[in-house]
Amino acid sequence: MEDRSARLTRFVQRGRxxxxxxxxxxxxxAIAIVSSVLVLHRAPDDRLSDLHIYYGAAEAVRAGDALYGYVAENGGPFTYPPFAAILFVTFTWIPELTLRIVWLAATTGAVAAIGVTMSRLLAGRHAALLPPGIAIAVLITSSAQSNLRFGQVSVFLVLLALVDAAxxxxxxxxxVLIGVAAAIKLTPLLFVAFLLWSRQTGAAARATLTFLGCGLLGALALPADSWTYWSGTVLRTSRIGDLTSTGNQSINGVLLRAGVTETAAWVAAAGAIxxxxxxxxxxxxxxxxxxxAAVLVGCATVAASPVSWTHHQVWLPLAAIMLITVGGGRAGPFAGTALLFFTVLSPSTLLRATGAxxxxxxxxxxxxxxxTVAVCLAGLGLARKTTRLSPEGTGGTRETAGDSRATTGGAVRETAANARESATRDRETAADTRETASGAVREAAADAREIAGSAQETAGEPPPIPPG
Structure with missing residues (x-):
């Protein structure tokens, strides 16, 4: 009967x-096209509204107006650092209608890239099916759909940080990519702390220098706006929107909805998480x-940020996928499936629908x-002491490989010592054998001479003179 390995080999060879x-x-x-068409058919004030803010703020910069004085028709201000506005100026090179189509295509492309990236980190059985499967799972979540609806930049920042941190x-x-992502939006700065704590000092230095370099570029291009932002606007979270809204799924939002308004309480809780x-x-x-590690730090940015709207929460379905595929223990796949389900459908909506x-x-x-807090505290299950999930060239692989080399070297040295000891024993045994054989030969020769002497005496002849 044909075994499973042979069937699997034929399955792969046939290209299935x-x-x-x-x-x-x-x-x-198909999902990407349908989702994009539905976005384009929304009402004008509910169609890629954040992308419209980026576009309008960039036009204000080109016109020489104050960046942080710009307010879109829907009342939305520009909330990102000046460096982001410099990048967004390139948007004004094409008509806004064309930009909408390009942006929707780019957003779905970023989701596809996230699927490919996650599949490389989860390589194993059915590796060819992982990239599109993960991409579909992420695309149907409310976080990805929110990125499409509002024309948000969040999915691109997640991709940059994931590729770099992993x-x-x-x-x-x-x-470098982490530094660029943090220069566009500040929350990825937590990845710099992770790089430092995990002793990836070179990567941490490059991320910091890139972030500072992008900030300096923004200051040189927009000095007045840079001063406005870094001297106070950066701390005015009220410009982002109503932080008590249920759309804000950060620790700060939870505390505000619970009636806890002290900033110290949020800082302490976010810091501990x-x-x-x-x-x-x-x-x-x-x-x-x-x-x-990268997904954990990403989830921490969602929990710790002053505001985490739905489009910020792309890290949550990635955590769910991680739990389903490599989560520690038997509960991992069940917890991941439940988490992924609730990233697709809002728990509040489901509870209202059931009357509960x-x-x-x-x-x-x-x-x-x-x-998100549970993921941060549980750590996506216990990390395995293995290199199975580590791409070639990562620091974790180098550390594990170093441990492996140390273990192998110790085993080799121990084996060599045992071999030398065995060889010494063999030489001693051989010497004892030679000494015993030599003594036996001498005794046999003496006996032979004695017998010969006795025979000659019996024959009446004098015994022969013994040799030397």
Missing amino acids: PHLGAAALWAVFA GLTPARYRG CLVALWHARRAHRSGEPGR YPGLEFLGDNARALA
Whole structure:
């Protein structure tokens, strides 16, 4: 009977996984097209509204107007650092209608790239099916759909930080993408703390220098706006929107909805959660699991940020996928499936639909924030002491490889010592054998001479003179 390995070999040789991957990518493309068309058919004030703010702020910069004095028709101000506005100026080179189509295509492309990146970190069985499968799972979540609806930049920042923190960039450039992402939006700065704590000092230095260099570029191009932003606007979180809204699924939002308005309480809670998440991430990195580490730090940015709207929460479905595929223990896949389900459908909406909302109002309004905190505290399961998930060239792999080389070297030295000891015993045994054989030969010769002498005496002849 044909065994499983032979059947799997024939399955791969016939290209069936590649056909399956092509079919899944076709499904992804269909979902992307339908989602984009639905966005374009929304009302004008509810269609790529954040992208419109980027476009309008960039036009204000080109016209020489104050960047942080700009307010869009829907009342939305520009809230990012000046460096981001410099990048957004390139948007004004094409008509806004064309930009909308390009942006929707780029957003779905970023989701596809996240699927490919995660598949590299989770490589194993059915590797050809992982990229489109993960991309589909992320695309149907409310966070990805929110990025499409509002024309948000969040998904691109997640991609930059994930690729860099997971060690998929060349070693000499590692940290640069994190620095760029933090220069566009400040929350990825937590990845710099992770790089430092995990002793990736070179990457941390490059991330810091890149962030400072981008900030300096913004200051040179827009000195007045840079002063306005860094001297006070950066701390005015009220410009971002109503932080008590249930759309804000950060620790700050949970506390505000619970009636806790003291900033110190939010700072203390967010700081404690970040410390635990960074500790878990450091363990994962040292165990050769940089993907797990990157997702943990990403979830910590969602929990700790003053505001985490739905489009910020792309890290949450990535955590769910990590739990489903490599989560520690038997509960991992179940917890990941539940988490992924609630990133697709709002818990509050489900509770209202079932009529169970009044008694579970607080839980429903804060379910995703509490889930994010749980991920940060639990660490996506215990990190394994293996290099199975580590891409080639990561720091975690180098540490694990160093431990492996040390262990192998010790074994080799011990084996060599045992071999030398055995050889010494063999030489001693051989010497004893030679000495015993020599003594036996001498005794036999003496006996032979004695017998010969006795025979000659018997024959009446004098005995022969013994040799030498």
